[in-house]
Amino acid sequence: MQTDSSFTFVLFGGTGDLSMRKILPALYEAHRAGMLAASGKIVAVARHEEDRASYLQWVNEHVKAHVAKSGVDENAWASFVDRIEYVKLDLGRAEDFVKLRDALQDHSGTRVFYLATGPSLFVPICHALASVGLNENARIVLEKPLGYDLRSSNAINDAVGEIFSEEQIYRIDHYLGKEPVQNLLALRFGNALFEPLWRREWVESIQITIAEELGVEARGDFYDNTGALRDMVQNHLLQLLSIVAMEPPHSMDSDSVRDEKLRVLRALKPIDPRDISKVAVRGQYHAGVIRGTSVPAYATEPGVKPDSTTETFVALKVEIENWRWAGVPFFLRTGKRLADRVAEIVVNFRAVPHSALGASALRAGANRLVIRLQPNETIRLYCLAKKPGEGMNLSSVHLDLAFDQFFKEGQMEAYQRLLLDVINGRLALFVRRDEQEAAWKWVEPILNEWAASGKPKPYAAGTWGPAAASAMLAQHGTCWLEEEN
Structure with a gap:
């Protein structure tokens, strides 16, 4: 079953281990199975000095080894990487989020922001997204751990909750x-x-x-x-x-x-x-x-x-x-x-x-x-x-x-199911x-x-x-x- 509508999947931590081992392989499997809307785009975000070509080379080297046992269908892989764009972004530079906003202007549909980063970056990223108006018509995915104890967890949830409503927040637990x-x-x-x-x-x-x-x-x-x-x-x-x-x-x-x-x-x-x-x-x-x-x-x-x-x-x-x-x-x-x-x-x-x-x-x-x-x-x-x-x-x-x-x-796979649920707005499997x-x-x-x-x-x-x-x-x-x- 294909996703309900067009989407833009923005992946913070786009060069990280989680992105390479789990998130991008899951999105590839969904793409190969025809479950992603044809117009859907994936925008990888990281601070490394990369252009799109060098980022796609990195993806080729690090993602293919983690796809399903059936291996990579090269035709499906080629059409999958066509979906991928890359934006270099420094969290400390407000102008970089303006650059991200501009890069997303031509993409239609629901925006999904997946924070495959350390929890210390969740709040700064959310504030920066809000500062350029990217928190509207959007969903945000938070990886664990969400805090060190009840107090720190509440602090993160309070801060993220000021920017995104509870219906926009997807706290993922892949089990x-x-x-x-x-x-x-x-x-x-x-x-x-x-x-x-x-x-x-x-x-x-x-x-x-x-x-x-x-x-x-x-x-x-x-x-x-x-x-x-x-x-x-x-x-x-x-x-x-x-x-x-x-x-x-x-x-x-x-x-x-x-x-x-x-x-x-x-x-x-x-x-x-x-x-x-x-x-x-x-x-x-x-x-x-x-x-x-x-x-x-x-x-x-x-x-x-x-x-x-x-x-x-x-x-x-x-x-x-x-x-x-x-x-x-x-x-x-x-x-x-x-x-x-x-x-x-x-x-x-x-x-x-x-x-x-x-x-x-x-x-x-x-x-x-x-x-x-x-x-x-x-x-x-x-x-x-x-x-x-x-x-x-x-x-x-x-x-x-x-x-x-x-x-x-x-x-x-678990991540494939959960990412499709995020794109389609289904919250039942999220915390x-x-x-x-x-x-x-x-x-x-x-x-x-x-x-x-x-x-x-x-x-x-x-x-x-x-x-x-x-x-x-x-x-x-x-x-x-x-x-x-």
């Missing part, structure tokens, strides 16, 4: 654009099968994991002032939790969906600082081996302070104080330099109340739904079935909800300000307590984090999914 998350909504709200089971009477626990094999790479300076709680929990993990736990919305329009997510965030049980050691584990990776390769400790990474107490791992036990989820523990986990790269949601259903088929039918985890977000996007339903042969011997089997086998269209505030309010007591306490627990790179994270689940009679076998 919300992933195909399995969209299918989670379809499974829950499009079928009578799952929704009656999606509650405390039938769900024993839920796990949400985002694990990375990589360390901080070249982001040591940024990460050492951020940590896993701010970088991953406050946004990605809490957004996924709210999608899993939300009530059925009235419709799929933007405010109906986000209203229900907000109710979940506001129902999160506050964590008493005195109980943080029982329900929150923080860790920091030491030297170890991942897939046969030795990797250094976090404290020796470039840009990281040798005595750093920044956490690279977080595990939390979360409770939702409402009628549907009271008493059901949600276990959240994220970390760097872990044993595998995986993002998944695991819904563990309760065992049957009585089994005439033997003890195996009563074991925890016999019935579960696993929504894998990365590296392979799949949905699996695990249940028990009889083994072939004599006797009633049960074994775990799984049903693959392989929707890609039923549809000829390939799965759309509203009150959602963001609720998440910061819940996270801040943990941040404050950790800032005043000792060092994180060590864990070897290539493992699944500190042993305390497993012990926390063991207290509730369960374990992380990879520990079962």
Whole structure:
């Protein structure tokens, strides 16, 4: 489906890593699939001394490697780069924004300003756009992190909100654009099968994991002032939790969906600082081996302070104080330099109340739904079935909800879906300000307590984090999914 109308997509940070790895590849895929209006233009903005020809050479060198596995269609690529223009812009020079305004005068349709920059530049860019009248008939996309805490987040939102209305602001969280998350909504709200089971009477626990094999790479300076709680929990993990736990919305329009997510965030049980050691584990990776390769400790990474107490791992036990989820523990986990790269949601259903088929039918985890977000996007339903042969011997089997086998269209990447939503003015998959505030309010007591306490627990790179994270689940009679076998 093609975008609704003409557009001009202005990409601040046009030479940056995010633009090369995610944004421009996503726009290329949308172009190749015929999803962009023919008149739509892409205007890359950066401070480098580039002209259009040298910028397109840079794009050719750095973007092609990040397009889909199917490779680059050279004819589609040639017509895609025809859309791209380049404007050199110094944020400190007001006349450069006049130059940008003049460059956009001949382009019709909705203007999208994507700020693929550091958050410290969000407010100056917005003020400069307003100074030359470019905030009208426009949408602005803000990348995370949006602030360091509730106060700084509010300061950015206040300043941006003076220039753009809430309906113009798109706070992006790319996990919300992933195909399995969209299918989670379809499974829950499009079928009578799952929704009656999606509650405390039938769900024993839920796990949400985002694990990375990589360390901080070249982001040591940024990460050492951020940590896993701010970088991953406050946004990605809490957004996924709210999608899993939300009530059925009235419709799929933007405010109906986000209203229900907000109710979940506001129902999160506050964590008493005195109980943080029982329900929150923080860790920091030491030297170890991942897939046969030795990797250094976090404290020796470039840009990281040798005595750093920044956490690279977080595990939390979360409770939702409402009628549907009271008493059901949600276990959240994220970390760097872990044993595998995986993002998944695991819904563990309760065992049957009585089994005439033997003890195996009563074991925890016999019935579960696993929504894998990365590296392979799949949905699996695990249940028990009889083994072939004599006797009633049960074994775990799984049903693959392989929707890609039923549809000829390939799965759309998260950024592609979200960028098309911005261009078409669809806000449902973007974070509203009150959602963001609720998440910061819940996270801040943990941040404050950790800032005043000792060092994180060590864990070897290539493992699944500190042993305390497993012990926390063991207290509730369960374990992380990879520990079962």
